[in-house]
Amino acid sequence: MNHVIRCILIGGISVLASYGASSDEMALKDLVVVRADRLLDVVTGEFVDQPLVFIEGDRIVKVVSGAAAARLDIIPSDAKVVELQGQTLLPGLMDMHVHLSSASKDISFLEARLQSVPRRTVNAVKNAKATLLAGFTSVRNVGASDYTVIAVRDAIDIGDVPGPRIWATGPSLGITGGHCDDNYSPPELKQKSQGIADGPWAVKAKVRENIKYGANAIKFCATGGVFSRGTKVGAIQYSLEEMQAIVEESHRRDMIVAAHAHGTEGIKTAIIAGVDSIEHASILDDETILLAKEYGTYLSMDIYNTEYTFAFGKANGVPEENLKKDEAIGQVQRDSFTAAVKAGVNMVFGSDAAIYPHGDNAKQFSRMVTYGMTELQAIQAATVNAAAMMKRNDIAQIKAGFLADIVAVSANPLVDISVTERVTFVMKGGVIYKQ
Numbered sequence: 001m002n003h004v005i006r007c008i009l010i011g012g013i014s015v016l017a018s019y020g021a022s023s024d025e026m027a028l029k030d031l032v033v034v035r036a037d038r039l040l041d042v043v044t045g046e047f048v049d050q051p052l053v054f055i056e057g058d059r060i061v062k063v064v065s066g067a068a069a070a071r072l073d074i075i076p077s078d079a080k081v082v083e084l085q086g087q088t089l090l091p092g093l094m095d096m097h098v099h100l101s102s103a104s105k106d107i108s109f110l111e112a113r114l115q116s117v118p119r120r121t122v123n124a125v126k127n128a129k130a131t132l133l134a135g136f137t138s139v140r141n142v143g144a145s146d147y148t149v150i151a152v153r154d155a156i157d158i159g160d161v162p163g164p165r166i167w168a169t170g171p172s173l174g175i176t177g178g179h180c181d182d183n184y185s186p187p188e189l190k191q192k193s194q195g196i197a198d199g200p201w202a203v204k205a206k207v208r209e210n211i212k213y214g215a216n217a218i219k220f221c222a223t224g225g226v227f228s229r230g231t232k233v234g235a236i237q238y239s240l241e242e243m244q245a246i247v248e249e250s251h252r253r254d255m256i257v258a259a260h261a262h263g264t265e266g267i268k269t270a271i272i273a274g275v276d277s278i279e280h281a282s283i284l285d286d287e288t289i290l291l292a293k294e295y296g297t298y299l300s301m302d303i304y305n306t307e308y309t310f311a312f313g314k315a316n317g318v319p320e321e322n323l324k325k326d327e328a329i330g331q332v333q334r335d336s337f338t339a340a341v342k343a344g345v346n347m348v349f350g351s352d353a354a355i356y357p358h359g360d361n362a363k364q365f366s367r368m369v370t371y372g373m374t375e376l377q378a379i380q381a382a383t384v385n386a387a388a389m390m391k392r393n394d395i396a397q398i399k400a401g402f403l404a405d406i407v408a409v410s411a412n413p414l415v416d417i418s419v420t421e422r423v424t425f426v427m428k429g430g431v432i433y434k435q
Contacts, residue, residue: 031056032430033075036084036408039063039398042091042383045376045414051089054079055404058429062400082432084408084425090379091396092137092164092405092428093420094386095361097258097279097300097350100124100131100152100166101144105316105357113182117146124152128163130359133434135407135423138165138386138395140350142219142258142279143172143180145194150214162433165405167256167390170210171195173203173220173246178237179260180221195220200245203238207249218250219258219279223266226325233325234263234283243273256390258300262329264288271297276389279350282329284336289343298389300350301337303371304364306330308356334371341372348389349382362420375417404430 032055039051052064052074064074075081101120115123124144131139141149153166171194174180181193197206207218222238224231231237238246243259250257251274259270262282270278271291277298292299309318309326340347349368351361368378387396395403408425426434 031076031079032082032404033079034082034084034089034406034427036087036089038087038412039065039089040379040413042376042379042397047088051398053089053398053404053406055427055430058403058431060398060400060402060404063398082425082435087408087410087424088412089398090135090407090409090413090420091383091398091402092407092426093135093362093382094138094349094390094396095131095136095351095353095382096140096277096348096386096389097142097302097352098127098131098139098358098361099143099352099354100127100139100141100358101148102127102354102358105312117148120144120146121148121151124149125155125161125163127353127358128152128156128161128166130357131353131361132162132164132428133426134359134361135420135426136164136361136382137405137407137426137428138167138390140167140169140217140256140258140390142169142217142260143195144168145171147171147213153216154214164428165395167217168215169217169219169258170213170215172260173197173206173210173218175221175237178221179223179225179231198242200241203242203246204249207246207253207255211253211255216255217258218246218255219260220246222259222261222270223263225260225262225280226322226329232263233329234266236263236266236269238269240269240273243270243275247274262333267292271295277348277350280333280352281340282333282336284339286339289340289345292340292345293343296346298346298348298385299340300348301333301340302350302352302355302364303334303337304367305352305355306333307367334367337368338372341377346385346389347373347377347381348386349378360421362423365417365420369417375414378417379413379420404428 034053039048048065052069054062101124149168153168155161156163172180173195181196197203224233224235256276258277259275260279261267262280264283279300281299351364353361365378383396406427407423409419411419
């Protein structure tokens with residue numbers, strides 16, 4: 001049977017489609033070749049000129065360059081060739097801290113908290129598409145109630161809706177009245193947020209519950225936070241015993257554990273408990289930085305979103321209490337980021353998209369460079385570092401055997417990192433979503 005492969009437009013997204021072939025036949029027989037001016041090796045920082053990337057199904061089968069790429073017979077006649085003249089290829093980007101079910105920027109901060117489960121699920125579908133088209137082919141969703149993002153993740157995986165590859169934690173674990181307990185109903189109703197659990201056995205049960213309903217990562221709140229009511233940003237919440245119970249139960253089930261932690265004591269305690277990543281990591285001292293290096297803990301530091309909150313928070317209806325907390329912690333966090341980079345701590349890209357609009361994730365790259373990273377280090381944080389943290393050895397590089405997650409930009413990202421904000425091409429798992 002003859003196979004015709006072409007790009008079609010579905011819902012405003014360019015998708016590589018095959019007609020006259022079953023999905024099994026596509027994986028075995030369809031060959032796509034991506035040709036561009038350059039390819040960035042994100043491990044070495046070196047460029048490969050005039051690369052040809054050969055893709056079958058969802059995998060890269062080989063990358064050819066130089067004299068071999070110039071051979072006239074190198075590309076089979078029945079292959080689909082994607083021409084990206086003038087473009088530089090990067091692996092699909094990874095954002096390790098997003099909240100896809102958050103409302104759009106047009107919905108006020110307080111009104112967003114009253115949205116129904118179906119509406120938040122729709123939000124997640126919309127935000128997942130925006131994130132993918134921005135070049136982020138993998139994300140970790142660190143907290144969403146009612147398992148909304150888990151449902152969207154599963155819909156993405158079977159091809160019902162477009163979006164990135166998702167690690168989803170389900171509801172974030174937290175103490176009664178803490179940062180992750182954002183249910184402010186009257187006390188006589190005796191209501192708490194879904195992830196609330198107090199004590200080692202209770203938190204173990206909550207981890208098990210999240211996994212039961214599909215979580216493939218776990219997140220808990222170790223300190224207060226900026227966008228919760230009545231919590232002090234730096235104050236520790238869970239005890240060491242509770243944190244150890246969360247980590248022990250999660251790691252037993254091969255789950256990567258993220259700890260929301262702004263304050264020094266909470267960060268140290270979470271590191272000692274064995275978490276895989278510290279989210280925000282706002283207040284670091286020398287001892288905490290050395291501890292993170294000793295334990296190999298990854299820091300995911302969202303150093304752009306303060307700018308967005310400063311510019312638009314009041315108009316978006318963010319309460320004065322939260323605006324003041326954000327203003328107080330913003331520069332402290334950036335100084336901590338600089339210190340951590342200088343010390344060589346493991347770092348991953350985490351935007352906290354939701355605080356600022358989904359699809360604008362890449363705006364953080366330039367701030368990471370401003371506050372101490374090289375352009376290559378910033379890209380590595382969103383590729384190979386993130387893949388290593390998530391224990392995946394088949395994503396975030398453009399090489400044989402890896403998943404075909406590829407984006408393209410129109411200039412050299414090691415000279416101008418802001419080009420990552422304007423990706424021109426997005427492929428995830430061998431499927432083209434933007435060209």
